[in-house]
Every structure is written in C-alpha cells, then in structure tokens.
Amino acid sequence: MDDETKERLERLQAEIKLRTGNRVTQQEILTRLVEDAIESKARLIDSFRDERVPVSESEREAFHAGTISSGVVTREADIDDILYG
Template structure:
C-alpha cells in the first residue's frame, strides 16, 4: 500500500536531482519510492547520528573535523595536575 508524502518544492527538487544523479552515475533507474526507502534504511543504520541531527545547538563534529582539531593541539611541555587546576579555579 502506497502512502502520499507531502514535501516542499526544494525537498522535491533535491530528491529529483539525487534520482537523476543515481541514473547518470550507475545507469540504474530508481523510483522516488525506492530512493526514499533507501534513505530511511540508511538513516536507521546510523540512527544515533540521524537523531542527533535534529538536536538544537551546535552540531557534533565529523571524524575529519575532530581529527583536524586534535592535530592543531600542541604540548606546552608543562604537566598540569588536578591540584593545579583546583588552585587556578578556586584559589
């Protein structure tokens, strides 16, 4: 049983572009129903990331962004203990 799904024009256009790109790059013609089913399947496989994409606030960093951030860190050569941090924070 098929059910109609309402979407705005921009989303419909993006779906059609994706459908055309799949046809162009793979030679396989897919229906929008097949495309939506595959998109939902993909979202279910990475459920946590998909659910997190609806959270308010800052987005989580991708693995590449996180790696780039960590590469930018340098050691000052000074070891900081918990007591040092407590002294700085609480005097």
C-alpha cells in the first residue's frame, strides 16, 4: 500500500472514531470495504475499465424510463437453453 493510501486509511479510521465513538482497526475497515464492494461488484469492476462514457443522471433516468417488465421471470438456465440449445 502506498503512503498516500495508508494516510487516507488512517484519516478514515480517525473519522470513524470521531463520529461513532468506536475504535476500529484498519483491517476492519478494509474488510467492510471489500464486503461492500462485493455487493456492488459491477460498479467496482466498471471503475477499472480503461474508458467510460459519462452519462448524466437525466440520461440514465430516460434510459430506465423506457424499461418495462414483461411479467415473465427469466432464469439463467432459460438463457442457457436459448443460447446453447
């Protein structure tokens, strides 16, 4: 871990103590960050892409506004059957 990252982790540790009154180790912070990253894995993976196209919040909302539910639940096995027979 580089010095700047270590310093940022120490500042985060101090802020947690200040705001919650609880002492936490840097290992606890890293463990929690990894757990959170796993829950939002797609966002983490995207953050490592070479190129990202910025999309405004209004463009994102417009995209999702056109999304409708067909009412049919599609399982992964269904997709595999369609693609691979």
